[in-house]
Amino acid sequence: MKSFIEVNSESHFPIQNLPYGVFSTENNPTPRIGVAIGDYVLDLSVLEKEGFFTDIIGPNSTIFNRPTLNDFMSSGREIWSGVRKRLQLLLSEDEPQLRDNYDLRNQALFLQNEVDLHLPVEIGDYTDFYASKDHATNVGIMFRGKENALMPNWTHLPVGYHGRASSVVLSGTSIRRPLGQTKPKDADHPVFGSCRQLDFELEMGCLIGTGNNRGEPIPVDEAEKHVFGMVLVNDWSARDIQAWEYQPLGPFLAKNFATSIAPWIVPLEALEPFRVKGPIQDPKPLEYLEQSEPGSFNIHLEVHLRGKKMNNPKQICSSNYQNLYWSIAQEVAHHTIGGCDLNTGDLLASGTISGPEKESRGSLLELTWRGSEPIQLNSEEKREWLEDGDELTMTGWCQGDGYRIGFGEVIGVIEPALDLEVALRKKANVSK
Incomplete structure (x- = not known):
């Protein structure tokens, strides 16, 4: 499995991983959820707004436009797995939906060294x-x-x-x-x-x-x-x-x-x-x-x-x-x-x-x-x-x-x- 985004073999974040975190940017200081892919962070709130997860998490959802992962975490294993499979599809080298949509890529992809990362989870205990x-x-x-x-x-x-x-x-x-x-x-x-x-x-x-x-x-x-x-x-x-x-x-x-x-x-x-x-x-x-x-x-x-x-x-x-x-x-x-x-x-x-x-x-x-x-x-x-x-x-x-x-x-x-x-x-x- 390979992504259209170039990922070094020693990178921690290939398409096989896709770990979740919370980030903000200079132009948009609102914390929201992303995944790491190579040297980039993919903004899931943008993909969510564009309807890429509607069939998985339902219409009008804002589960990724959140300052912590808690709402997504509480949704259960079936949704976690569905979102992960969708992300791997969208990021794969043979899938054009994100690869060839440069406007969407400009909105949703940020270099990791240009974002601020936040505590990803509200930890109760x-x-x-x-x-x-x-x-x-x-x-x-x-x-x-x-x-x-x-x-x-x-x-x-x-x-x-x-x-x-x-x-x-x-x-x-x-x-x-x-x-x-x-x-x-x-x-x-x-x-x-x-x-x-x-x-x-x-x-x-x-x-x-x-x-x-x-x-x-x-x-x-x-x-x-x-x-x-x-x-x-x-x-x-x-x-x-x-x-x-x-x-x-x-x-x-x-x-x-x-x-x-x-x-x-x-x-x-x-x-x-x-x-x-x-x-x-x-x-x-x-x-x-x-x-x-x-x-x-x-x-x-x-x-x-x-x-x-x-x-x-x-x-x-x-x-x-x-x-x-x-x-x-x-x-x-x-x-x-x-x-x-x-x-x-x-x-x-x-x-x-x-x-x-x-x-x-x-x-x-x-x-x-x-x-x-x-x-x-x-x-x-x-x-x-x-x-x-x-x-x-x-x-x-x-x-x-x-x-x-x-x-x-x-x-x-x-x-x-x-x-x-x-x-x-x-x-x-x-x-x-």
């Missing part, structure tokens, strides 16, 4: 899982020793916690170093200050398209029908704050200051050629978590770090989504088995994606082994944790025969913490 066995084992060894690395429940259920949806931000948003309490090893009492062990977490998330009624669980073999697509996620983490606060209820301030996502949502349908089995699950999951079909995908993932004194970034991690022990379907089934209702736009993140090799560890906590083995970035710079001015970039793709299904990038630059005196002065002014 956010759940972060802990689905990588290698990651959970590494962290367990650091804090509890090899004999007690995995908690007794870990191989029986997808462990997760409810995160903070309000602090999910778009790639490119600067990340301010958080403030909080930490307790130094040799101190009797905690101290207040800025995080000194700021970390990234290489993750991927799935976004719920159609949810379930409260009290009606989603069966594991039906779960993927409710998933609209997948997105790159960096769930930033303040390790020293977390170490003091997490007992007994888990992360709080250490995880609620920022979670970055990429601007492009890749349809699950685009990933089908890359479906693979995940790791062997031992012991066998309970019946409600037993999945009959392969539930993972072969997605290559990379992390690059550039310090403010560096001209070029250095790759510090190379991992793969198929390293995850628990699948999307199992996470959805477990999330709803107790009666919880998932809703359109809910984000379910995988947790840190680590593999068995050192270079596949998806966080600095693991890559530097809690700071004891610093990473050498160049002859002058090394890292135990993220420093102010560091630029962290994550990317990922499925490699096909002459094409890639890519997820774009999720980027964040670390800003210094808020000045303590400023923070306390603001507090004093508020109290007055």
